[in-house]
Amino acid sequence: MVLWCAMPMIMVVLCWLVVEPWFVRPIVMQTLGSVAGQQAGAPAFQYLEIRNIAAGVLPGTSASDAVMHAVEQYKSLLRTASMAFSVMFLMAGVLGFYRGYKKLTVDFPAREQVEKFVRFFLLASSMVAILTTLSIVLALVVEALRFFKHVPLLDFLLGLKWSPQVAIRADQVGSSGAFGAIPLFAGTLLIAFIAMLVAVPIGLFSAIYLAEYARPSVRSVTKPMLEILAGIPTVVYGFFAALTVAPLIVKVGGTIGLNASSESALAAGLVMGVMIIPFISSLSDDVINAVPTSLRFGSLAMGATRSETIRKVILPASLPGIMGAILLAVSRAIGETMIVVMAAGLAANLTANPLESVTTVTAQIVTILVGDQEFDSPKTLAAFALGLTLFCVTLALNFLALKIVRRYEERYD
Amino acid sequence: MSSVMTAETTEASEKVINQVQDGPIVVRPEKGVDIKMSAEGVSVFYGDKQALDDISIDIHSKQITALIGPSGCGKSTFLRCLNRMNDVVGGCRINGRITMDGEDIYAPRVDVASLRGQVGMVFQKPNPFPKSIFDNVAYGPRIHGYAQHRDEIEEIVVRSLSKASLFEEVKDRLHDPATGLSGGQQQRLCIARAIAVNPEVLLMDEPCSALDPIATARIEDLMWELKEKFTIIIVTHSMQQASRVSQRTGFFHMGVLAEVGTTEQIFQNPVDNRTRDYITGRFG
Numbered sequence: 001m002v003l004w005c006a007m008p009m010i011m012v013v014l015c016w017l018v019v020e021p022w023f024v025r026p027i028v029m030q031t032l033g034s035v036a037g038q039q040a041g042a043p044a045f046q047y048l049e050i051r052n053i054a055a056g057v058l059p060g061t062s063a064s065d066a067v068m069h070a071v072e073q074y075k076s077l078l079r080t081a082s083m084a085f086s087v088m089f090l091m092a093g094v095l096g097f098y099r100g101y102k103k104l105t106v107d108f109p110a111r112e113q114v115e116k117f118v119r120f121f122l123l124a125s126s127m128v129a130i131l132t133t134l135s136i137v138l139a140l141v142v143e144a145l146r147f148f149k150h151v152p153l154l155d156f157l158l159g160l161k162w163s164p165q166v167a168i169r170a171d172q173v174g175s176s177g178a179f180g181a182i183p184l185f186a187g188t189l190l191i192a193f194i195a196m197l198v199a200v201p202i203g204l205f206s207a208i209y210l211a212e213y214a215r216p217s218v219r220s221v222t223k224p225m226l227e228i229l230a231g232i233p234t235v236v237y238g239f240f241a242a243l244t245v246a247p248l249i250v251k252v253g254g255t256i257g258l259n260a261s262s263e264s265a266l267a268a269g270l271v272m273g274v275m276i277i278p279f280i281s282s283l284s285d286d287v288i289n290a291v292p293t294s295l296r297f298g299s300l301a302m303g304a305t306r307s308e309t310i311r312k313v314i315l316p317a318s319l320p321g322i323m324g325a326i327l328l329a330v331s332r333a334i335g336e337t338m339i340v341v342m343a344a345g346l347a348a349n350l351t352a353n354p355l356e357s358v359t360t361v362t363a364q365i366v367t368i369l370v371g372d373q374e375f376d377s378p379k380t381l382a383a384f385a386l387g388l389t390l391f392c393v394t395l396a397l398n399f400l401a402l403k404i405v406r407r408y409e410e411r412y413d
Numbered sequence: 414m415s416s417v418m419t420a421e422t423t424e425a426s427e428k429v430i431n432q433v434q435d436g437p438i439v440v441r442p443e444k445g446v447d448i449k450m451s452a453e454g455v456s457v458f459y460g461d462k463q464a465l466d467d468i469s470i471d472i473h474s475k476q477i478t479a480l481i482g483p484s485g486c487g488k489s490t491f492l493r494c495l496n497r498m499n500d501v502v503g504g505c506r507i508n509g510r511i512t513m514d515g516e517d518i519y520a521p522r523v524d525v526a527s528l529r530g531q532v533g534m535v536f537q538k539p540n541p542f543p544k545s546i547f548d549n550v551a552y553g554p555r556i557h558g559y560a561q562h563r564d565e566i567e568e569i570v571v572r573s574l575s576k577a578s579l580f581e582e583v584k585d586r587l588h589d590p591a592t593g594l595s596g597g598q599q600q601r602l603c604i605a606r607a608i609a610v611n612p613e614v615l616l617m618d619e620p621c622s623a624l625d626p627i628a629t630a631r632i633e634d635l636m637w638e639l640k641e642k643f644t645i646i647i648v649t650h651s652m653q654q655a656s657r658v659s660q661r662t663g664f665f666h667m668g669v670l671a672e673v674g675t676t677e678q679i680f681q682n683p684v685d686n687r688t689r690d691y692i693t694g695r696f697g
Contacts, residue, residue, distance in 0.1 A: 215503070294540035298603070301498055302553045303530035303610060312556065317543045 143384035162348035187358035198273025203280025241271035241343035263345035287321030327401035337362035447474035455509035479655035482665035496532035533607035539599035541591035553610035577605035597628025
């Protein structure tokens, strides 16, 4: 019953919010125009001025009479409009009530109607997320296609040189040669690889400890503390990497005779690894806990020690789930931006030396789009192409991870 | 642990027999019977809750001993004391003495892993590892290092599967996942897995409660064959099963061992009133 009343009312409010400016604005501008003629300044600006004066944001004293007149009209229009709005709002409510009341017979399946409404509401909520994703993908694809008009797809995917700055400054040199994404993906993979080198063993071992050895009291403290790591903003990790870890690497590298750059893939990778630990440990911990206790007892009763049980029974049984956790962590590492921007540098070097500065796909997108940009130059459009490629890679990884995890879940049914 | 039948330990087990004879309800064991395992005054606590109170029982070698009693009476708890599986449960405390071939299995120098190699266990629900049938059976021999070469392991696997009367059914699919077997086959696989390490004692915790009558009958037949080589202790809810397969029966009630004796005597002429009530179906 309440729904029958509220739904039309809410609809009216929504319509009103959309329609109101379109109604009011022409009327106000018309009076302004008729009183003062076409004055200097764009109509849009004047309208804004009127609104601001009406709202009391701007002092009205400096404005011309014509404008003040328009302000008055705007105010009265708003009054009328809000009156009309209230009437429509109430009418909608009454109409809805009337309709609901008419329907309200003994046979009316009210609870089922509510169910229908709830279902629709929930569906609409989930559609918001899906539609947003779809529109993001669409925007990426459209803009990336525009980019590929400037730069051939193969040059982008297989080119070994990345320097968008050169391309925009000297168009005549030819932009096609400077948009090779290979160094970016190589840098991304290098940093992600270093991060996984840190995160997989540490995350996995702490998961095993938490799931198999830790007493419940220890576990209830340790697990949330590990998960706090996931809650630290990546900016904080970033300056930790840039200001603490990177100088340390330079110093240590110096003492053993290695020449480390002050912005290195190693620094970014190490810190990113620490950031990812909770992903792996928390997910793997859940997976290990999902292994039935009966298997554990079975192995122990065979005379296996605890570590033999873990190595030979529990880890093999939970391996698919752990792989899924690792893949999710990889896609997180690939998508990570802030640490790389701050600690790994922006030079697109094609190198496998972790002590040199490299850059990643995400870091390049940031540098391309920071500041004022023309939206039709290949440089800016390159960001969309990079984004699309990255999106495809992480989507594929996530898809794979989910598939593996799901197969694992079916296993003990 | 495997070579413990020395003169000293034989003496010890005789002493145990004498002690047990002093108990009020324990029937004097037949002459010339080997005592494989023996419990003296065993009490078990989970936290503050006492699960077992002063249990004393002898387990005869190469026989099947059935432990019966209503749910929650502590018979599974007692079974788990015999291979120290209660160690795994947090907050579990055990008083008293349990010996195997006269050696205290709770002595500090005892290696729990090798004890469990000698006292195997089969669980209520079949719990094959998510590996192949072959690897399930080979699991124990591999971790205990009984066999180095693949041929030896294969021989052990085939022998164990045959003993568990499963080999004929699975010989063509030894490398298929064990989880694809039926419930009864899985349980026989678990028995094969347990006997692959050649234990001396086999503990069975309601091994048939998850199985249909046909699979149950097969397991019972198997137990008859296995008792030639192993000492078997079975916990069961089914009194018919206890009377069918066991030579000796112990009746647990509310954490105490109310009565123990030959199966014939327990079922036909129980001394304890609680046993009589339970067996005649008055409760439980």
